Every structure is written in C-alpha cells, then in structure tokens.
Amino acid sequence: xxxxxxxxxxxxxxxxxxxxxxxxxxxxxxxxxxxxxxxxxxxxxxxxxxxxxxxxxxxxxxxxxxxxxxxxxxxxxxxxxxxxxxxxxxxxxxxxxxxxxxxxxxxxxxxxxxxxxxxxxxxxxxxxxxxxxxxxxxxxxxxxxxxxxxxxxxxxxxxxxxxxxxxxxxxxxxxxxxxxxxxxxxxxxxxxxxxxxxxxxxxxxxxxxxxxxxxxxxxxxxxxxxxxxxxxxxxxxxxxxxxxxxxxxxxxxxxxxxxxxxxxxxxxxxxxxxxxxxxxxxxxxxxxxxxxxxxxxxxxxxxxxxxxxxxxxxxxxxxxxxxxxxxxxxxxxxxxxxxxxxxxxxxxxxxxxxxxxxxxxxxxxxxxxxxxxxxxxxxxxxxxxxxxxxxxxxxxxxxxxxxxxxxxxxxxxxxxxxxxxxxxxxxxxxxxxxxxxxxxxxxxxxxxxxxxxxxxxxxxxxxxxxxxxxxxxxxxxxxxxxxxxxxxxxxxxxxxxxxxxxxxxxxxxxxxxxxxxxxxxxxxxxxxxxxxxxxxxxxxxxxxxxxxxxxxxxxxxxxxxxxxxxxxxxxxx
Numbered sequence: 001x002x003x004x005x006x007x008x009x010x011x012x013x014x015x016x017x018x019x020x021x022x023x024x025x026x027x028x029x030x031x032x033x034x035x036x037x038x039x040x041x042x043x044x045x046x047x048x049x050x051x052x053x054x055x056x057x058x059x060x061x062x063x064x065x066x067x068x069x070x071x072x073x074x075x076x077x078x079x080x081x082x083x084x085x086x087x088x089x090x091x092x093x094x095x096x097x098x099x100x101x102x103x104x105x106x107x108x109x110x111x112x113x114x115x116x117x118x119x120x121x122x123x124x125x126x127x128x129x130x131x132x133x134x135x136x137x138x139x140x141x142x143x144x145x146x147x148x149x150x151x152x153x154x155x156x157x158x159x160x161x162x163x164x165x166x167x168x169x170x171x172x173x174x175x176x177x178x179x180x181x182x183x184x185x186x187x188x189x190x191x192x193x194x195x196x197x198x199x200x201x202x203x204x205x206x207x208x209x210x211x212x213x214x215x216x217x218x219x220x221x222x223x224x225x226x227x228x229x230x231x232x233x234x235x236x237x238x239x240x241x242x243x244x245x246x247x248x249x250x251x252x253x254x255x256x257x258x259x260x261x262x263x264x265x266x267x268x269x270x271x272x273x274x275x276x277x278x279x280x281x282x283x284x285x286x287x288x289x290x291x292x293x294x295x296x297x298x299x300x301x302x303x304x305x306x307x308x309x310x311x312x313x314x315x316x317x318x319x320x321x322x323x324x325x326x327x328x329x330x331x332x333x334x335x336x337x338x339x340x341x342x343x344x345x346x347x348x349x350x351x352x353x354x355x356x357x358x359x360x361x362x363x364x365x366x367x368x369x370x371x372x373x374x375x376x377x378x379x380x381x382x383x384x385x386x387x388x389x390x391x392x393x394x395x396x397x398x399x400x401x402x403x404x405x406x407x408x409x410x411x412x413x414x415x416x417x418x419x420x421x422x423x424x425x426x427x428x429x430x431x432x433x434x435x436x437x438x439x440x441x442x443x444x445x446x447x448x449x450x451x452x453x454x455x456x457x458x459x460x461x462x463x464x465x466x467x468x469x470x471x472x473x474x475x476x477x478x479x480x481x482x483x484x485x486x487x488x489x490x491x492x493x494x495x496x497x498x499x500x501x502x503x504x505x506x507x508x509x510x511x512x513x514x515x516x517x518x519x520x521x522x523x524x525x526x527x528x529x530x531x532x533x534x535x536x537x538x539x540x541x542x543x544x545x546x547x548x549x550x551x552x553x554x555x556x557x558x559x560x561x562x563x564x565x566x567x568x569x570x571x572x573x
Contacts, residue, residue, distance in 0.1 A: 101160040105171040108154040112174050115150060116181060119143045125373060130228075132369035133192055137228035140188035151175075151182035183401045190395070191297075193225040198297040199233070200225065203283055204359060205271060205303040207560050208335040208432035208476075212424035212490065213279055213390065213409060214303045214558055215434070216268040219355045220287060221363065222294060230367040232360060236291050237352045241267045247285035251278055254518040258490065258525055259426075274424055274492065274555070275519055276301065276409020280392035298393035301409075304334045305558055306383035307362065313375035314365045320357050331560065334358065336435045336476075344475040387558045411519055411555065415494055419445065419549040419571075421542075422492035422521070423458045423556040429486045430479035433472075437462050440563040445552045447571035452549050454542045456491050458556075460528065461535035469532040486529050488512065493522040493542035500543050502526070506536035547571060 120143060124135045158168075158175045189195055202221045205214035222233035246264045251273075255263060259272040263282070270282045280299035288294065311317065311327035318324055323333060334355075342350045365371065383389045384407040391407050393399060402408040404417075412420050423441045427434055442457040462469070462485065469483040477483055493499060499522040502511050508529035516523050528536040551572045554565035 101157060105154070105157045105160070105168075108150060108157060109171055109174040112147075112150045112154055112178055115143065115147055116177065120147070120181070120185070131230065131367065132373075133225070133230055133367070134228035136188055137192040137194050140185045140192075141194060144182075144185040144188065147178070147185050148182045151178035154178055183397070187395075187397055187401065191225070191398070192228045194227060197224065197226040199223070199294050201284060201287055201296050201299045202359075202363075203299060203301045204355070205301055206335065206432070207303050207305060207331075207558060208435040209268070209427045209430075210434040210437075210557050210559060211269065211271040211426050212274040212422075212557060213271040213276060214301065214387065215271065216427075217270045217279075217283060218268070219352070219359060220283065220291075221359050222287070222292070223363070232363050232367075233294075234292055235356050235359065236287060237355070238268050239348055239352065241286055241290045243267060247282060247289055249282050249285045251282070252518070254516050254523075257516055258513060258518055258523060271301075272426055273518075274409075274411060274422055274490075276390040277392050279409070280390075297395070298391065298398065300392075301390040302383070303388045303558060304331045305386070305560070306379070306388035307331075307334070309379035309383055309388075310362070310366070310371075310376065313371040313373075313379050314362070315371075317361050317365055319354075319361055321354055325358060325362070335432070335560065339432060339473045339475045343473065387555070406555075411492065411521070413495060413520055415496065415549045417550050418553045419454070419494045419551065420553045420555055421454060421456050421494060422490070423456060423554060423565075424490045424492075425458070425460060425557050425559065426488040426490065428488045428527075429481055429484075431485060432476045433462065433478070433485055435476070435560055436464055437559075438561040438563070439557070439559050440566075441554050441556050442566040442568075443552055443554050444568040445549065445571045447547045447549070450546060452497075452544045452547060452571055454494060454497065454544075454552070456493070456540045456542070456554075457537065458489055458491065458539075459535060459537035460487055460489070460530065462530060462532050464532040466532045484529070484531055486527065487536075489526040489528055489538055491524050491526075491538070491540040492519065493524075493540065494544060494549065495520050497542040497544035498522060499524055499540060501541040502539070504528075504536070504538040506530065506534070509536050509538065 120139050123139050124132060126135070128135060154171060154175050155178070158171050191198065200223045202223050203217050204219045204221075205211075205216065206218040207215040209216040209218075216238075218237070220236040222235075224231045224233050243266045246261060249264055251264060255273050255278065259269070262269045263272050264270075267283075267286050270286070271279050273279065279301070283299055284296050287296065307325075308327050308330045311325055311330055316324050316326045325333065338351060338354055342354075344351045380389065384405065387406050387409075389407055390409040391398070391402050392409065399408075403410075404412075411422055412418060421443050425434075425437075425439055438461050440457075440459045444455045446453045446455075466483065469477070472483070478485055499514055502514050502524045504511070504526055506528060510527050511524065512527050513523065513525040516525075522542060524540045526538045528538070530536050549571050552567050552569040554567060556562065556565060
C-alpha cells in the first residue's frame with residue numbers, strides 16, 4: 001500500500017514539474033515575443049521617422065527646392081530606415097500572419113528608397129569628370145539586378161489585402177517609382193552601349209509644317225553610344241535624300257490610301273500617320289538607303305516645343321551664328337525668325353547649317369551633363385506626355401517600357417483604360433504657316449439605350465490679314481499656292497465604333513475619305529482650303545454598341561497655337 005502511494009505521489013510530482021516547465025517555456029516565449037515586438041516597435045519608429053523625413057525632402061524637391069541638399073537629407077534618412085528594417089528580429093516577425101505583410105511592406109519601401117537614393121541617384125549626380133551617362137551605366141551594372149529584385153518583391157507585397165492604410169499608401173508610392181526605375185536600370189547597360197556600341201537616329205520635327213506626329217522631319221542626327229560615352233555622328237536634312245523615290249518599307253494600304261504615296265516617297269512627310277513605329281521605320285529606311293547603312297537600335301523624335309523645355313534645364317546655349325537659344329524664344333527663332341533671315345529656296349545650305357549647329361550645340365550640352373537634373377526630368381516627362389518626344393525600338397524590352405505612354409506614339413487599341421479619339425491637322429501645302437495657325441478640338445460622349453455616340457469637332461484659323469500673309473517669306477508661304485493654304489484634317493474614332501456622320505463649315509471644305517479603317521479605327525479625312533482671316537471647322541460622329549467605354553480623351557498634334565482640348569464625357573460622369 002505504501003509503495004503504491006509513493007508511486008502515485010511521484011507521478012503527481014512529475015506532472016507538476018512538467019506543467020511548471022511548460023508554463024515557464026510559455027512565459028519565456030511570451031517574454032521573448034514581447035521583447036521582439038518592443039524591439040521591432042522601436043525599429044519601426046526609426047523606420048517611420050526616416051521615411052517621413054525622406055517624404056518631406058521629396059516634397060521639397062517637387063516644390064522647387066534645392067535637389068542636392070534634399071538628396072543629402074533623403075540619403076541619411078533612407079539609409080537609417082533601410083538599416084533599421086533590415087534587422088534580423090524584424091525578418092523573423094515578417095512571418096507573423098497579417099502583421100508580417102505590413103512589416104515586409106515597410107521594409108521593402110525603406111530598402112527601395114535607400115537603394116534608389118544612395119546607390120543610384122547620388123552616384124549618378126555626384127560631381128565627376130565622367131559624363132552622367134557613364135556614371136549611370138556604372139550604377140546600372142552594379143545595382144540594376146538588386147533594384148529589379150526589390151521591385152518584384154514590393155510589387156508582390158503591394159497585392160496583399162492585409163496592408164493597413166498608411167503602409168499601403170507608402171508601398172504603393174514606392175511601387176510606382178520602382179515600376180519605372182527597375183526596367184530603366186535593367187535596360188541601361190544595353191541602351192548605353194555597355195554590352196556593345198549602339199546607334200540611335202535622332203529626328204527633329206518642325207511644328208511650323210504640322211503633321212500628325214508633330215511636323216515635317218526637318219533634320220536628323222546619328223547618335224553613337226559606346227560604354228556610356230555619347231558622340232554625335234553624321235547629320236541629314238531633306239536635301240540629302242532621294243525625294244520622290246519611295247523607300248522600301250511595308251506599310252498598310254490604308255495608310256497609303258489616307259496619306260498618299262508621299263508617306264514613303266518624301267522624307268519630310270514621314271510623320272503624316274499618327275503611328276510612330278510607322279514613321280520610325282520609314283525614317284530608318286531613308287537614312288540607311290541615302291545617308292549610311294548604319295545599324296540603328298532605335299529612333300527618337302523631338303520637336304522645338306520639347307527643346308524649349310529642355311533649355312529650362314540647360315540654360316541658354318550660344319550658337320556659332322551669334323544667336324542664343326533660350327527657353328522663352330527658341331520656338332520663335334527655330335520656326336519663324338530663321339526663315340526671314342535667309343531664303344531657303346536660294347540659300348538652303350545656310351538654313352540647314354543653322355539647324356545643324358543648333359542640334360550640335362544642344363546635343364553637346366546634354367551629352368556633357370551640363371543641366372539641372374530636376375528640370376531635365378520635368379522637361380522630358382512633360383514633353384513625352386504632350387507628344388513632343390517619341391521613342392521606338394525593335395527591342396521588346398524598350399517597347400514594353402514605353403507601352404501605353406504617349407511617348408510610344410501608338411494610339412490605344414481598345415477602350416478599356418480610355419476612349420481615345422484622334423484629331424490631326426496635316427499641312428498639305430508645303431508651307432511653314434503653322435507657326436501662325438490656331439487650332440481647337442472638342443469631343444462629346446453620350447451613352448443612351450446601350451448605344452454610345454461620340455461627336456468630335458475640329459477647327460483651324462489663320463489670324464493674319466491678306467497683306468500680312470503676302471509679306472511673309474516665300475518659304476513660309478505655300479510653295480505651290482502662295483498666300484493661300486490647304487490642310488488635310490483627319491479624325492480617328494474610337495476602336496469598335498462606326499462613322500455615322502461627317503459635316504463641315506467653310507467655303508472650300510470637303511470630305512476626302514470616310515470609308516477607310518486605319519490603326520483599328522474608323523477614319524474620316526477632310527480637305528480644307530483657307531485664306532488669311534478664314535476659319536474652317538469639321539465634325540465627325542461615331543457610334544458604338546454597349547456602355548463599356550473608358551474615360552473620353554483627345555489626342556492631337558502638338559500645335560504651336562493649339563487650344564486645350566475640350567471634353568464632355570456623358571458616359572463616365
């Protein structure tokens with residue numbers, strides 16, 4: 001009996017000791033967790049303070065503050081936040097359900113900001129004898145892969161449904177930046193000749209002779225890039241090409257029907273169709289046939305409206321002619337004054353030489369990195385959004401990077417994100433009169449009874465007297481009609497719609513085409529003759545079934561005197 005009692009007591013003591021051990025372990029775990037939470041909480045405060053301070057510096061830059069000083073501030077705070085979020089205890093806590101996604105998002109935002117500022121921005125912007133493109137290439141080769149991984153990770157966590165408000169806002173903001181920065185850094189070694197030398201054809205468009213993509217392809221420059229070093233090669237102008245002899249480029253019959261054989265037979269009219277891939281391949285063919293059979297990795301187009309913005313970043317640029325290119329007078333000098341100085345029919349070499357000198361001077365300034373980077377980023381972004389800069393390449397990664405942006409020069413192929421109509425004024429009289437013409441565009445959408453109706457209006461006027469027009473230089477007047485002018489106005493309807501009406505106002509306006517689809521859209525083309533003081537207007541109506549149409553938008557030429565498009569969207573109000 002005594003033995004049995006002792007045995008029971010022993011078992012009871014064992015159970016008691018086990019329970020105490022379990023509770024001790026639980027208590028220790030709780031203490032460790034509390035310590036970990038407190039530790040991570042303290043680190044989170046450091047991260048939050050660093051990110052908040054960094055955001056304040058970013059706001060300063062956006063409001064025109066000193067970029068160098070702001071970047072130094074961001075650098076310190078981003079590094080502090082990134083280091084705090086890289087703590088091993090923090091990494092363990094990321095495995096905790098719900099909370100972990102928020103910690104992961106904060107860490108990735110901090111590390112991404114730290115990498116972009118301290119590993120990319122500061123090294124690229126530091127004072128150095130090396131060109132900015134050389135520094136960018138070096139940074140991309142060293143850090144591009146890591147930036148790419150961070151971009152993938154933050155994109156992944158941004159999809160979590162557990163992110164709380166402030167964390168989601170911060171993650172989304174950094175995700176948007178990384179979505180642009182990572183592909184750009186990934187492509188930089190190839191684009192900047194880090195793998196092998198690259199050639200790019202730079203085309204300057206003349207908005208005084210307006211065409212759908214901007215204007216006549218007035219001048220071209222070959223740009224060489226080798227291991228980050230940019231140099232300028234041969235230059236071309238319309239006088240160096242076999243105008244009248246078509247280049248061998250496969251374009252759709254719809255394009256020839258709308259724009260005639262001039263699209264491929266004359267270099268100046270290469271920009272007639274509102275599709276930059278078409279124009280770029282035509283320009284490449286002109287260069288390779290008539291100038292030099294160079295391998296061309298891509299084609300980039302800019303116009304004087306973009307150049308004026310770029311001059312904000314570079315400051316005034318002195319030319320060999322004694323002129324000064326400045327941000328508030330460049331368009332006037334390049335598109336008007338120069339034609340009063342020399343008669344382009346008599347002394348074309350002087351005009352061509354002036355443009356070549358201007359192109360070389362601008363190029364040299366940019367290639368040397370002599371510009372304010374904040375202002376340059378503004379100039380390039382603003383110009384790309386306005387249709388003053390286009391980029392084309394056969395490289396699928398480049399195509400993907402610019403896809404969906406105005407810089408691609410491609411009209412949207414569906415109405416999912418936006419319902420875009422196109423209105424294009426094409427100078428068809430061989431003049432430079434569009435320095436003076438004024439244009440306006442408007443579009444209205446109405447959705448009723450499962451039918452969407454889109455009405456598009458376009459008008460053009462020439463606010464000069466007959467005497468003023470006749471006093472213009474011969475090269476500014478129409479080469480064929482003198483002080484009388486002709487425009488072809490093209491209106492592209494939304495994809496999936498049908499042209500139902502085309503009307504016009506003006507003494508000599510008519511419909512040229514109304515039964516042609518181009519670029520997956522119905523098109524109506526008008527011919528409009530006008531004299532000084534005249535105004536012409538045209539209207540096209542398109543209908544489509546259903547109400548699945550995104551917000552209404554207008555895409556039109558970057559005109560010198562173009563009014564802001566007017567939009568009334570009754571389908572998305």
